[in-house]
Amino acid sequence: MQMIAIEFNLNGILVKAEVNPGVRLIDFLRDEYGLTGTKEGCGIGECGACTIILDGKAVNSCLILACQIDGKEILTIEGLANSGELHRLQENFLKKGAVQCGFCTPGMIISAYSLLLLNPNPAEQEIREAIAGNLCRCTGYKQIISAIEESIVVNIEND
Amino acid sequence: MKNYDIHQHVQGKSIFIDDMRLPAGTLHAEIFTSNIAHGIITSIDTSAALASKGVVDIFSASDIPGENQVGGMIKDESLFAESEVHYVGQPILLVVAESKLEARKALSKIKIEYDKLKPILNPREAFIKGSLIAPPVTFELGNISAVWDECDFIEEGTVESGGQEHLYLETQAAAAIPHEGEKIKVYSSTQAPTATQRVVAGILGIPMNKVEVDVLRLGGGFGGKEDQASPFAAMAALAANKLNKPVKLVLNRQDDIRITGKRHPYSSDFKIGFSHEGKILAYEVKFFQNAGAAADLSMAVLERTLFHCTNSYFIPNVKATGISCKTNVPPNTAFRGFGGPQAMFVIESAIKKISEKLDVPAYMIQQKNLLREGDEFPYGQRAENCNAKKSWNEALSKFKYEERLQSINQFNLENKFLKKGIAVMPICFGISFTSTFMNQASALVHIYTDGSIGISTAAVEMGQGVNTKIRQIAAKIFSVDISIVKIESTNTTRNANSSPTAASSGADLNGKATELACLNIKERLLNSAKEILNADLSEIKIENGSIFVNEEKKLDWEELISKSFLKRVNLSSHAYYATPKIYFDKSKSKGNAFAYHVYGTAVVETTLDCLRGTYKINSVKAVHDFGESFSKTIDLGQAEGAIIQGIGWMTMEEICHDLNGRLLSNALSTYKIPDIHFTPDEFEVHFLEGAKNPMGIFNSKAIGEPPFMYGIGAYFAILDSMKAHNKNLDYDFKAPMTPERVLLTLSKNIKTKIHK
Numbered sequence: 007m008q009m010i011a012i013e014f015n016l017n018g019i020l021v022k023a024e025v026n027p028g029v030r031l032i033d034f035l036r037d038e039y040g041l042t043g044t045k046e047g048c049g050i051g052e053c054g055a056c057t058i059i060l061d062g063k064a065v066n067s068c069l070i071l072a073c074q075i076d077g078k079e080i081l082t083i084e085g086l087a088n089s090g091e092l093h094r095l096q097e098n099f100l101k102k103g104a105v106q107c108g109f110c111t112p113g114m115i116i117s118a119y120s121l122l123l124l125n126p127n128p129a130e131q132e133i134r135e136a137i138a139g140n141l142c143r144c145t146g147y148k149q150i151i152s153a154i155e156e157s158i159v160v161n162i163e164n165d
Numbered sequence: 166m167k168n169y170d171i172h173q174h175v176q177g178k179s180i181f182i183d184d185m186r187l188p189a190g191t192l193h194a195e196i197f198t199s200n201i202a203h204g205i206i207t208s209i210d211t212s213a214a215l216a217s218k219g220v221v222d223i224f225s226a227s228d229i230p231g232e233n234q235v236g237g238m239i240k241d242e243s244l245f246a247e248s249e250v251h252y253v254g255q256p257i258l259l260v261v262a263e264s265k266l267e268a269r270k271a272l273s274k275i276k277i278e279y280d281k282l283k284p285i286l287n288p289r290e291a292f293i294k295g296s297l298i299a300p301p302v303t304f305e306l307g308n309i310s311a312v313w314d315e316c317d318f319i320e321e322g323t324v325e326s327g328g329q330e331h332l333y334l335e336t337q338a339a340a341a342i343p344h345e346g347e348k349i350k351v352y353s354s355t356q357a358p359t360a361t362q363r364v365v366a367g368i369l370g371i372p373m374n375k376v377e378v379d380v381l382r383l384g385g386g387f388g389g390k391e392d393q394a395s396p397f398a399a400m401a402a403l404a405a406n407k408l409n410k411p412v413k414l415v416l417n418r419q420d421d422i423r424i425t426g427k428r429h430p431y432s433s434d435f436k437i438g439f440s441h442e443g444k445i446l447a448y449e450v451k452f453f454q455n456a457g458a459a460a461d462l463s464m465a466v467l468e469r470t471l472f473h474c475t476n477s478y479f480i481p482n483v484k485a486t487g488i489s490c491k492t493n494v495p496p497n498t499a500f501r502g503f504g505g506p507q508a509m510f511v512i513e514s515a516i517k518k519i520s521e522k523l524d525v526p527a528y529m530i531q532q533k534n535l536l537r538e539g540d541e542f543p544y545g546q547r548a549e550n551c552n553a554k555k556s557w558n559e560a561l562s563k564f565k566y567e568e569r570l571q572s573i574n575q576f577n578l579e580n581k582f583l584k585k586g587i588a589v590m591p592i593c594f595g596i597s598f599t600s601t602f603m604n605q606a607s608a609l610v611h612i613y614t615d616g617s618i619g620i621s622t623a624a625v626e627m628g629q630g631v632n633t634k635i636r637q638i639a640a641k642i643f644s645v646d647i648s649i650v651k652i653e654s655t656n657t658t659r660n661a662n663s664s665p666t667a668a669s670s671g672a673d674l675n676g677k678a679t680e681l682a683c684l685n686i687k688e689r690l691l692n693s694a695k696e697i698l699n700a701d702l703s704e705i706k707i708e709n710g711s712i713f714v715n716e717e718k719k720l721d722w723e724e725l726i727s728k729s730f731l732k733r734v735n736l737s738s739h740a741y742y743a744t745p746k747i748y749f750d751k752s753k754s755k756g757n758a759f760a761y762h763v764y765g766t767a768v769v770e771t772t773l774d775c776l777r778g779t780y781k782i783n784s785v786k787a788v789h790d791f792g793e794s795f796s797k798t799i800d801l802g803q804a805e806g807a808i809i810q811g812i813g814w815m816t817m818e819e820i821c822h823d824l825n826g827r828l829l830s831n832a833l834s835t836y837k838i839p840d841i842h843f844t845p846d847e848f849e850v851h852f853l854e855g856a857k858n859p860m861g862i863f864n865s866k867a868i869g870e871p872p873f874m875y876g877i878g879a880y881f882a883i884l885d886s887m888k889a890h891n892k893n894l895d896y897d898f899k900a901p902m903t904p905e906r907v908l909l910t911l912s913k914n915i916k917t918k919i920h921k
């Protein structure tokens with residue numbers, strides 16, 4: 007099969023690669039770059055465990071082909087902490103007990119991050135809308151909502 | 166204190182099996198399964214698949230060097246089907262290739278033919294045809310046949326509850342790596358490392374000491390990886406062993422849902438006798454359990470159904486019979502609550518019937534029959550430190566039940582098509598494996614010469630926070646900072662012959678074993694300090710990482726450890742714990758089966774759109790008996806997660822098969838679990854005060870399963886909403902109460918009205 011050359015920004019670093027046109031983005035990130043924080047929970051766009059940020063928007067990486075990211079910017083959970091310092095969402099997920107088995111957590115945090123990028127001060131209903139595509143089988147979502155809410159307050163104070 | 170792993174989790178750094186860096190040359194496996202529910206295989210042709218690019222080998226039953234057997238309780242389940250297939254999704258072959266994609270592609274090239282047989286899908290049909298897993302079991306209290314005549318009323322009914330897919334977010338997974346001397350190391354996403362080790366050894370025909378099973382963490386288990394992780398580990402091990410190469414097997418979601426068993430669906434008949442005042446005098450119940458095609462843990466699940474058939478009520482005369490029926494669906498298995506929820510749904514339905522007969526609200530009947538101290542359960546144990554009434558009273562007053570009833574009535578008067586409903590759900594759940602021998606655990610504690618501590622136990626971390634609890638226990642006993650305590654993976658070479666992490670008992674059993682091991686070492690350390698400091702034992706104290714003599718600091722923790730090491734003090738301990746005072750005589754169905762019981766009461770409120778059948782769970786509030794929790798964040802998280810899962814089972818999670826036994830709800834697009842919209846606006850779990858539990862670690866109580874059963878309240882709250890719309894509603898006790906079922910029930914009633 008003809009390989010396709012792509013260039014993209016991965017967690018702040020410009021990379022070049024040759025990809026098989028049939029490879030899903032999730033597999034590409036996991037297998038080629040060892041970015042295993044992006045998880046596969048369903049493979050059909052229903053669980054959100056594979057959520058990443060593509061040009062500023064949260065997308066399911068199981069539904070995208072690697073060759074589609076040419077020229078784009080990708081942020082995965084591994085790129086969220088700033089030189090070892092956790093992002094406030096990560097801190098608040100820890101603080102609020104929003105994490106149990108952790109399998110849904112990267113996708114959950116990335117979706118929340120994307121929400122706060124687009125809407126720095128979301129109401130609870132908007133948080134629910136933004137996270138509706140991310141399933142968690144362990145928690146009752148309550149602590150996830152409060153972790154995200156807590157992250158808003160911090161944001162306002164910083165501004 | 167929060168879950169220990171989570172620092173890694175929030176950064177995406179935690180390693181699950183699919184994330185492991187395996188050696189170069191690792192092969193990938195995919196499973197070829199039956200696509201009919203019952204039949205005889207007449208031919209299999211794998212030649213095209215074998216010739217397919219990247220395929221290394223294909224394994225079948227005939228390649229198994231040991232015994233083709235994975236059954237735990239009964240040896241009735243093969244790893245690969247030999248000639249007869251018993252359910253859609255039953256493994257037949259394992260395809261191993263250089264990549265997952267190549268293995269997947271080869272699957273479609275396998276040709277198979279069957280002589281089809283008629284499948285049995287319904288447990289009652291299985292019962293009639295004599296297709297049983299084991300003989301029926303009965304629990305009896307009092308003398309049921311003598312009291313029917315004394316009852317003012319007798320009501321009868323049928324109750325159906327559906328299955329439930331575990332949907333642990335991490336699917337079943339294993340990786341096997343061959344080692345020298347025919348040894349094999351298996352990384353498995355299993356709740357039961359020892360069971361997995363036993364199954365792998367049996368399949369390979371080698372002794373257990375040549376199989377090492379290692380578990381770092383699970384992305385959720387909920388019972389689904391108690392008995393059903395082992396076959397996948399065995400498949401990977403079989404291929405790795407034969408090919409002498411690492412082999413990884415990670416199921417995709419559709420395969421996982423199709424192949425693995427679920428919560429047992431039940432169909433049950435009850436007969437309940439009671440007085441004018443609503444006092445229950447007699448309860449007879451028969452549970453038809455849909456076990457699926459093999460025993461798995463079905464008999465143990467059924468037994469717990471019988472244990473919990475009266476929930477948190479005292480009924481003086483009980484006869485409960487459980488029948489495990491063999492059908493042509495995947496073997497159903499453990500799932501949070503382990504048969505208890507199914508039993509409680511039936512007794513709550515029976516109480517609903519009583520309330521309708523007497524025309525009083527159900528909560529009055531519930532309240533009148535609550536367990537009191539010293540009351541006897543149908544299995545002979547008596548309620549001790551009974552918190553049934555206490556949690557009930559506290560819940561009803563704290564949540565202002567009567568006031569809410571009034572405001573709901575008012576709302577319903579003012580709204581024609583939106584109706585609110587409310588229900589109270591008390592629970593009582595026994596803690597201990599009901600197979601007494603399983604109530605044992607061990608812990609291995611090392612203090613290294615720099616003072617850092619490493620602990621291995623038999624507990625598997627799957628999100629329930631057991632590792633954090635164990636760290637807390639050690640940190641507290643040694644009085645050191647928790648950051649120097651590390652929990653190792655769960656590994657069969659460090660903790661042998663372990664019970665699965667199940668029955669909510671992981672923290673109790675392994676925590677107690679850890680406590681014992683830490684106390685052993687602490688005693689040695691105190692004696693060592695006595696010699697080093699030339700002081701009296703009574704004067705020495707270890708506190709906050711320092712060693713004091715008469716309140717004067719003499720040594721750091723690290724100094725004490727290094728000095729003790731030079732004095733040749735043993736800084737390791739392996740301790741063992743077995744729950745005392747429990748026993749159960751299976752031949753009589755009597756005994757002190759449980760170390761203790763967990764109690765609690767929840768109030769659930771719903772709003773129903775009677776035109777659409779859609780509903781909203783507005784409020785869930787519970788007063789729960791946590792004992793004295795020493796990990797409040799973790800315990801609350803467990804309670805909330807369990808409640809949502811329980812509500813999911815009762816409302817939206819529907820397993821559907823077609824008439825040929827093919828699973829229709831086989832993906833996350835067709836099988837829906839609660840998402841964030843589902844979380845009630847008001848969601849509160851309160852700690853019952855003064856519930857000290859001497860049988861639990863640091864006086865706490867087990868938390869994993871009990872709150873699941875509050876979810877049953879959602880069913881009855883929705884039913885209450887429906888009855889607010891039509892007081893004389895004709896309905897069946899059938900869960901899940903999906904919006905479709907609500908709508909069909911409501912519209913069925915409308916039709917009858919028009920006809921009249």
Ligand code: FES
Nearest residue numbers: 047049051054068
């Ligand atoms: S794996 Fe992509 S949405 Fe589930």
Ligand code: FES
Nearest residue numbers: 107110142143144
């Ligand atoms: S924490 Fe386990 S799935 Fe969300």
